[in-house]
Amino acid sequence: LLVQLEKLEAVLAAKNREFADKVKLGRTCLQDAVPMTFGQQFGAYRTQVNRLREKLAEVNEEALYLPLGATAIGTGLSTHEGYLPAVYQWLETLTGEPYRPEADFFDGLQHGDFYIEFSAQLKKIAAFLSKMATDFRIQGSGPRAGFNEIIVPAVQPGSSIMPGKINPVMPELMNQIAYQVIGNDVTVTMAVEGGELDLNVWEPVLLKALFESCSLLSRGIPLFIDKCLKDIAINEEVSARYAEESTALATVVATLFGYQVGSRIAKTAYQQQCSVKQVVLAEKLLTPEQADYLLDPMNMTDPQKSTAAIKRYQTEMNMS
Numbered sequence: 001l002l003v004q005l006e007k008l009e010a011v012l013a014a015k016n017r018e019f020a021d022k023v024k025l026g027r028t029c030l031q032d033a034v035p036m037t038f039g040q041q042f043g044a045y046r047t048q049v050n051r052l053r054e055k056l057a058e059v060n061e062e063a064l065y066l067p068l069g070a071t072a073i074g075t076g077l078s079t080h081e082g083y084l085p086a087v088y089q090w091l092e093t094l095t096g097e098p099y100r101p102e103a104d105f106f107d108g109l110q111h112g113d114f115y116i117e118f119s120a121q122l123k124k125i126a127a128f129l130s131k132m133a134t135d136f137r138i139q140g141s142g143p144r145a146g147f148n149e150i151i152v153p154a155v156q157p158g159s160s161i162m163p164g165k166i167n168p169v170m171p172e173l174m175n176q177i178a179y180q181v182i183g184n185d186v187t188v189t190m191a192v193e194g195g196e197l198d199l200n201v202w203e204p205v206l207l208k209a210l211f212e213s214c215s216l217l218s219r220g221i222p223l224f225i226d227k228c229l230k231d232i233a234i235n236e237e238v239s240a241r242y243a244e245e246s247t248a249l250a251t252v253v254a255t256l257f258g259y260q261v262g263s264r265i266a267k268t269a270y271q272q273q274c275s276v277k278q279v280v281l282a283e284k285l286l287t288p289e290q291a292d293y294l295l296d297p298m299n300m301t302d303p304q305k306s307t308a309a310i311k312r313y314q315t316e317m318n319m320s
Contacts (some may be wrong), residue, residue, distance in 0.1 A: 001058065001214050004221040005053040005125070011225050012046035015232070022234045022295045024149060025242040034251055035243040035297035038234055048128050049185050056121045064099050065116065072196040074106030109199050112192035114222065122181055122213045132179030133171035136232065140168055149242065151233040172227035174180040177220045184209035189287030243297035249276040252294050255310060
């Protein structure tokens, strides 16, 4: 799973670079927001995968501590002298991993908080993958009555009943894998909670759930990369139009002339079915040149460029 997450991170980093200059409309609460780039969207995904991979690597190290040698309830009863050092040395030789005995065998046999922590990391990975997959399903919706701003690769001829309909099969696969992993996390939690008195007897279902989750994610991620992520494309014409026509561009107007003016401009643009830029020019709040650099969606994706644009405007006004 760590290997697959590393591959996923690399593909997302490549998409971050590929889409660096592809503008899109950001959205909050499923409503139009200010522009951003697809590069920034995929860069955020890459950052999340990097963090998830590092956390999983940390918990992977904790998995090397075992209660092997605890025998009866943690007493070590019936073990021979030298057994513990020998068996852990043999395990390391056999596997190449530095397995170590639990510090407290009584604790190790009773308490399964490690299982919950490990399962939580798997759940976090699943939740992210499902969220990203849902983003693609929403952004690829349509093509005529949806967002239609990204193109999700087709992996089947189409709908079984509607010719030409391309379903987002691979994102939906990731959603379903995530639902199973999250369900397994509930199983793990309940099995740990149910470990009464001096021995947790529910390790069979714990391990079944954890291995199943690892397997689903390890097998699902490369399929998702190969059949979806690496070939995702941008509908640049639609995406640029969304960014240019968003009433959220009035945020710049609010910065220059106050929130009430910005709100009025946004409302007028919406009512008249035109752009913020057109309203600003009609009301002569800005010159055409000023509107071009202040309301350029790409400039608004970069805080340095947008700050420079506002500073340029303020300088021009002071000079006049």
